[in-house]
Amino acid sequence: MQQKTLFDTAHGVLSHTVLDVRSVGVTFGSREVMRDVSFSVTQGDFITIVGPSGSGKTTLLRALAGLTTPTTGSVRFKDREIREPQREVAVVFQDYNRALLPWRTVSGNIALALEARRIPRAEAPARIAEILRRVGLTNHADDFPKALSGGLQQRVQIARALAQEPEVLLMDEPFGALDAMTRQRLQDEILEIWGSTPTTVVFITHDLEEAIYLGNRIIVLEADPGRIGADIRVELPRPRNQLTTREDERFLAIRHRLFGLLGHG
Amino acid sequence: MKLLAGLAFIVAITALAELLCDAHVLSPAIVAAPHDVWAALVAGFAGGELWAPIRATIFHLAVGWSAAVLAGVALGTLVGLTSAGRAYVAPTLEFLRPLPASAIAPVGLLLIGRNDAMIVAVIVFGAIWPVLLGAIHGFAEVEPRLREVSRTLHLSRAQTLWTISIPSALPDIIAGARVSIAIALILAVVAEILASTGGLGDWLNLAERSYRTPDLYAGVLLVGVLGVVTNVVVQRVEAYLLRWKESAAWR
Amino acid sequence: MRAPAAFLRAALLPLAIFVVWEAFARAHALPDSLSRPTTIFAALGAELLDGSLFAMTGQTLVSAAAGWAIGAVLAIACGIAVGTIPALRATVGPALELMRSVPPVALIPIALLVCGLGPKLEISMVAFAVFWPIIIFTAAGVRAIDPRVLDVARVLRFSPGARIVRFVLPAASALIAVGLRIGAGIALVVAVTTEIIANPSGIGYGIAFSATTLRPDQTFADLLALAVVGFAINALLVAGERRLFGWARA
Numbered sequence: 132m133q134q135k136t137l138f139d140t141a142h143g144v145l146s147h148t149v150l151d152v153r154s155v156g157v158t159f160g161s162r163e164v165m166r167d168v169s170f171s172v173t174q175g176d177f178i179t180i181v182g183p184s185g186s187g188k189t190t191l192l193r194a195l196a197g198l199t200t201p202t203t204g205s206v207r208f209k210d211r212e213i214r215e216p217q218r219e220v221a222v223v224f225q226d227y228n229r230a231l232l233p234w235r236t237v238s239g240n241i242a243l244a245l246e247a248r249r250i251p252r253a254e255a256p257a258r259i260a261e262i263l264r265r266v267g268l269t270n271h272a273d274d275f276p277k278a279l280s281g282g283l284q285q286r287v288q289i290a291r292a293l294a295q296e297p298e299v300l301l302m303d304e305p306f307g308a309l310d311a312m313t314r315q316r317l318q319d320e321i322l323e324i325w326g327s328t329p330t331t332v333v334f335i336t337h338d339l340e341e342a343i344y345l346g347n348r349i350i351v352l353e354a355d356p357g358r359i360g361a362d363i364r365v366e367l368p369r370p371r372n373q374l375t376t377r378e379d380e381r382f383l384a385i386r387h388r389l390f391g392l393l394g395h396g
Numbered sequence: 397m398k399l400l401a402g403l404a405f406i407v408a409i410t411a412l413a414e415l416l417c418d419a420h421v422l423s424p425a426i427v428a429a430p431h432d433v434w435a436a437l438v439a440g441f442a443g444g445e446l447w448a449p450i451r452a453t454i455f456h457l458a459v460g461w462s463a464a465v466l467a468g469v470a471l472g473t474l475v476g477l478t479s480a481g482r483a484y485v486a487p488t489l490e491f492l493r494p495l496p497a498s499a500i501a502p503v504g505l506l507l508i509g510r511n512d513a514m515i516v517a518v519i520v521f522g523a524i525w526p527v528l529l530g531a532i533h534g535f536a537e538v539e540p541r542l543r544e545v546s547r548t549l550h551l552s553r554a555q556t557l558w559t560i561s562i563p564s565a566l567p568d569i570i571a572g573a574r575v576s577i578a579i580a581l582i583l584a585v586v587a588e589i590l591a592s593t594g595g596l597g598d599w600l601n602l603a604e605r606s607y608r609t610p611d612l613y614a615g616v617l618l619v620g621v622l623g624v625v626t627n628v629v630v631q632r633v634e635a636y637l638l639r640w641k642e643s644a645a646w647r
Numbered sequence: 648m649r650a651p652a653a654f655l656r657a658a659l660l661p662l663a664i665f666v667v668w669e670a671f672a673r674a675h676a677l678p679d680s681l682s683r684p685t686t687i688f689a690a691l692g693a694e695l696l697d698g699s700l701f702a703m704t705g706q707t708l709v710s711a712a713a714g715w716a717i718g719a720v721l722a723i724a725c726g727i728a729v730g731t732i733p734a735l736r737a738t739v740g741p742a743l744e745l746m747r748s749v750p751p752v753a754l755i756p757i758a759l760l761v762c763g764l765g766p767k768l769e770i771s772m773v774a775f776a777v778f779w780p781i782i783i784f785t786a787a788g789v790r791a792i793d794p795r796v797l798d799v800a801r802v803l804r805f806s807p808g809a810r811i812v813r814f815v816l817p818a819a820s821a822l823i824a825v826g827l828r829i830g831a832g833i834a835l836v837v838a839v840t841t842e843i844i845a846n847p848s849g850i851g852y853g854i855a856f857s858a859t860t861l862r863p864d865q866t867f868a869d870l871l872a873l874a875v876v877g878f879a880i881n882a883l884l885v886a887g888e889r890r891l892f893g894w895a896r897a
Binding site: 196197198215216218220221222224226229230232233234235243244246247248275277291295 | 539541542544545547548549550551552555559560563564566640641
Binding site for chain 3: 401404405406409425426483484485487488491492493494495496497498499501502503505506507578581582585586589590600601603604607609612613615616619620623624627
């Protein structure tokens with residue numbers, strides 16, 4: 132059930148639709164993972180997608196990333212149909228330890244994105260230094276991933292994504308494997324990064340409260356097969372605060388609603 | 397500590413051999429007394445006769461082994477990274493793997509003759525296998541997530557090969573290279589014996605034929621030293637190239 | 648349908664090589680040192696029919712097996728000793744690792760002096776060569792035994808000999824098996840190498856003799872036979888190890 136919200140009707144006039152999901156269905160073999168999912172993402176949004184396991188969250192993200200082609204329907208980036216990964220779309224995976232190059236240092240991993248964009252060698256050090264500063268990894272520039280904690284490794288992956296200077300940042304349960312404190316710290320960091328650039332973020336999570344805390348719009352997926360259960364606008368003030376925002380009445384109201392829709396976290 | 401214990405043991409054995417030889421328990425026609433072997437070594441180095449064989453064998457090893465490693469990686473890339481290669485070529489390679497490499501030596505003699513080229517060719521043909529199979533295995537085990545990362549970053553095929561596939565396969569390739577140098581040494585000796593054109597293998601053969609046991613044992617010793625030295629060198633290189641490897645899980 | 652299709656794809660490359668080689672040989676004259684595939688297969692057939700291939704193969708396999716068995720028995724016995732007595736392990740251990748890196752081929756001339764030509768040469772070379780990996784793996788296998796297993800044996804008042812046979816050997820058998828398999832691979836290689844360089848019997852000698860007498864058809868035929876033998880033995884060893892010791896891997 133899709134709710135018509137303000138930006139859906141206003142696209143093209145006040146803001147741009149950067150991602151358009153049209154009746155996407157995904158079937159693997161005999162298993163229908165996703166059915167008739169449609170929504171649009173406006174540029175500059177921070178969308179969180181939340182749902183239980185089996186709701187096809189990761190499949191949806193992979194379709195947005197161009198890693199999986201939908202069986203029915205289509206995903207469009209601006210005006211192009213996505214069949215392959217797009218340069219302007221960056222992906223942060225949940226398993227950071229498998230997504231980083233263990234044989235390169237932190238700087239080297241970030242450099243990989245610059246090499247892919249064919250940035251001249253001479254420019255790279257300055258750009259890398261800037262990105263390291265933004266994510267707080269300057270002290271670890273020459274460390275290998277194996278020497279870093281999970282939280283730091285995930286930051287490296289985020290840094291590499293930023294080095295792509297993407298228009299859209301897709302994040303697949305990026306903080307799921309981290310402890311609560313690190314998770315909270317990274318939540319605020321990603322909000323800060325998002326706030327300082329025109330990037331659009333699509334953030335997958337199974338954590339209801341994380342979904343409310345981060346996004347300005349929550350898409351709720353129901354399971355078996357995955358389909359949209361609700362599309363909720365989050366009207367909480369920014370900047371968000373781990374203490375006060377989570378105690379805000381509106382936060383709690385949305386939390387109640389999500390619990391009602393999904394049972395439990 | 398381990399090194400000392402090993403050396404002490406060797407010293408003990410040598411002393412025992414010396415005693416047995418002096419007491420004429422061991423026949424000099426079969427076992428050379430350690431002091432005679434030492435004398436032969438000194439004479440060989442001082443007089444210069446040992447330098448030529450050593451240089452020749454090292455030359456054969458260097459050329460043969462490096463060619464084997466390069467060819468092994470190149471072929472391994474072609475076979476390991478293309479599904480056609482894996483389906484059509486890999487099975488034949490698996491079939492040929494258990495073939496004793498020294499059997500190539502007479503074939504090399506037949507096809508090329510008695511010269512340096514034959515020795516190097518035999519080394520390459522035998523020493524390429526561990527590297528080739530290591531590369532194929534390494535490329536098959538590239539982390540699938542990294543393949544996806546290369547797609548989302550839009551790395552070109554060449555970039556993916558250079559930044560992801562080859563470094564990922566490197567541990568297997570280097571392990572293959574380590575086995576490869578041991579095989580290269582064996583084949584060098586075998587081929588040199590057959591070719592009779594120089595090298596430590598030839599030295600051993602001639603010494604045995606003329607019952608010059610001190611020279612023979614001296615030669616065996618040098619081959620052993622060469623084996624240990626080459627193994628240590630490759631191990632050091634391996635440790636340096638793989639210093640990024642996860643030794644303890646940081647979670 | 649999967650297995651036969653994969654087999655066909657695997658056979659495609661060798662078939663293609665034979666066809667191209669044969670076609671080239673029929674169109675141009677080959678040098679004395681090469682022959683065409685059909686001639687090679689004819690020579691192979693002749694050797695099969697007159698029994699010479701079986702005789703050669705038998706000689707090699709018997710020498711390799713005998714050497715392997717002798718070396719294995721000695722190595723397992725010494726390996727148990729080294730594994731259980733810490734003093735032995737400390738003194739002898741590093742020397743074992745050192746001896747393992749000495750290429751056996753370098754010792755063939757010495758063995759020649761000691762044994763002269765004949766089966767004794769080959770068998771002693773094989774025994775010597777397989778001794779080192781087997782003793783190292785046996786010692787490692789013994790070291791890895793859970794001490795409680797040995798305690799149980801002692802508490803049940805088994806004699807040292809019975810302890811070894813009923814407790815130590817079975818417990819260490821997984822690693823010993825690995826050593827035995829590596830040894831078996833080495834056995835064939837060392838046997839063939841000895842035949843190529845020194846001993847006039849077996850397939851290795853067949854290849855060397857055919858090569859030096861400029862019979863390329865026989866050379867390649869024997870080479871092919873050796874490849875098949877090597878492949879078959881390796882396959883048997885892998886299957887055998889999996890069957891007998893699959894439980895240890897769990």
